[in-house]
Amino acid sequence: MLDVRRLALLAAVVDTGSMTAAAEQLGYTPSAVSQQLRRLEVEAGQPLLHRQARGVRPTEAGALLAGHARHVLRRLSAAEADLAELAGLRRGTIAVGVFPTVASALLPLVVSRFRRQYPDLRLDVRSTRFDELVELLENGTVGIALLWDYAWNRVDVPDISLTPLLDDPTVLVVAADHRLARKRFTTMSELADEDWIVRAHDHPVAEVLERSCRAAGFTPKIAFEANDYQEAQAMVSVGLGVALAPRTAVRNPIPDVRVLALGTDVPARRVLLAHRQDRLRAPAELAMHQLLVDVAREYQTKA
Amino acid sequence: MLDVRRLALLAAVVDTGSMTAAAEQLGYTPSAVSQQLRRLEVEAGQPLLHRQARGVRPTEAGALLAGHARHVLRRLSAAEADLAELAGLRRGTIAVGVFPTVASALLPLVVSRFRRQYPDLRLDVRSTRFDELVELLENGTVGIALLWDYAWNRVDVPDISLTPLLDDPTVLVVAADHRLARKRFTTMSELADEDWIVRAHDHPVAEVLERSCRAAGFTPKIAFEANDYQEAQAMVSVGLGVALAPRTAVRNPIPDVRVLALGTDVPARRVLLAHRQDRLRAPAELAMHQLLVDVAREYQTKA
DNA sequence: GCTGAGCGTGAAGCGTTACTTCATAGGCAT
């Protein structure tokens, strides 16, 4: 393969008409230019320059090669410009993986601010469940994923770096005509006699209920198992029971339910930002990382 | 400037989907590929490959760079192909400088054979006088020049390499009704009483006449000074006198003159092939060089 | 005619770099 640095030298020499001028332009000594061009001529198998008393002139082969050299150099500049655009956030794509409850609550904020702040970047959001999120992260389909965990079961994936974004306290959801509906706050010990709506029994929030009730000294009566928080709210609204939920999951409650805060003794869900711990991260990914941290901080303090 | 060899590596890795495969394809060890790509990523300021369990996948920046790399490599291949075409005589230009008398006699043979043998090469012929030929040769306008000299004034130009092509004997031109017109051969001593047509007095053939007559023991009577051999022949044809000329110059004599050989004691013009003695010579130039040597040899033996 | 500036070239030496070798770590299939 022809050496592109030598071709660049040739192009400069042909342009300036002199090895010395080209050397100065490119920051070399004339000797270096002369040596490299000599090698290029050997490589080419034919003379590329006519040495004259005053400077040099390209031969037919030299002019031809210099033309190719200019194309190559232009393309390399374009490549560097593209990299600079990616680095300068004037171009690029960031794919983020999220889980459904954060998708509905936090994400609108994130997306709108991202659009405003980086109008030239493409944003890809995938909403799916926990284990697939980790997989997407590991194979690079997404650069960033939002995960969650509880204190007794901290997420820990090798080669994945985690940044806690916010604490998502567990709240109580009751029907609008419930005896506690007027209150803003309650404790688990007030709820010993309630019927409970939970999500599928292997869902973590079921374990939150289990642990909280045990700490309060009673065993919850399970009235219904819902498939998601929307369904759970519906059941609560018609008086089938009360439910525990992460606050972000019921950020926009349906009409006939009320949301009450609970004490800090009820375990809170933690939302985390996860990414592969590569030395180098794509610029767009770094931008999104910072934006998520910012949005989460604001969300936390505002709420 | 981005390193093209690294870009080539990247393109190969992206194509094969594996560093090991790319290494094997390009004749490197996997370690070398890994190291170079790492450097390229540092240069790019962002990751270019997603490392996966089974091989690698390009990131957005990696795919972009690989695309540019493919363009650059294609262009470099084209450059090499062009050089090969020049070397393979399927392309190129050869400029030859000649002096008028060889142009009219030898050149038609040369041109026709050149066209036949190298149909893809361009041939540029410039016909001019001796000193300008040397100048054209020195500044590279022509790659080959045909020169001539006589034994007492050998051409010698620094950095110009000379190859004798043929001996161009001096002949006698007489009118068709001249007393010697029927003969094929004569000697200077038969010509002591003739009137002479010469070319301008500083022209070498005038010196040939001078020397030959002196050797034969007489001084020529100059009747007319002609500007070229055509004019000289015209004067001879109308009986103004006889003339000496290099044989190639009267290769195609006008109707009313006859050409007689002279003895070897009359100095012969020597025709030379001249070129700059560069280490490297353009392939088309080498081809033309050989062709000229061949044609001259045939011309010499045939005549 | 001589001299100096400008240009290209060459030999020697040095610093950098890119490769190989050898060894390690991790995932995946048998």
Add this chain to the structure above:
DNA sequence: ATGCCTATGAAGTAACGCTTCACGCTCAGC
């Protein structure tokens, strides 16, 4: 659990490109 395939790291070596210093040449100016 074993073995293969992947990427990766440290160390050493060989090659390469550059600088320095010096020379030869041509042209312009005193």
